Amino acid sequence: MIFAIKTEISDLRAITFAFKAQKTMYGGKRIAAGDTIYLFASENEGGPGLIARGLITSAQAIPLKPDVERQTPRVSIAVKLTARAKRRLGRAELKPFFKWNDGRPETELNFKYYRQATNKIVGLSETAAAFLEQFF
Secondary structure: OEEEEEEOOOOOOOOEEEEEEEEEEOOHHHOOOOOEEEEEEOHHHOOOEEEEEEEEEEEEEEOOOOOOOOOOOEEEEEEEEEEEOOOOOOHHHHOOOOOOOOOOHHHHHHHHHHHOOOOEEEEOOHHHHHHHHOOO
């Protein structure tokens, strides 16, 4: 499967990344070792948006708390960089794509990442993944 993560990334030049207890939405909880992931450095924390593509080297689901009724599934992952983005893609570039049912990959990314601006791991369609490949 193909995923994307939007989170705080402090070292944009790193070649390996570890992300602890990340929220998951839109199928993100199914992430596993061997999956492809696109890394977005969260603009909420001063990042530029899309920075890289990587390979999941490990994924560990965080157990749900037994005494909490509604919980967002979380997962910790390790990522090895496979390519750096060559062009910018962030909130400003995706903002014009707000007609949620138009089927465009830009709209899918805008919806999953910026409609609710929390950091998270999300599952992507093949169309969105093909669109992101244009940035490498």
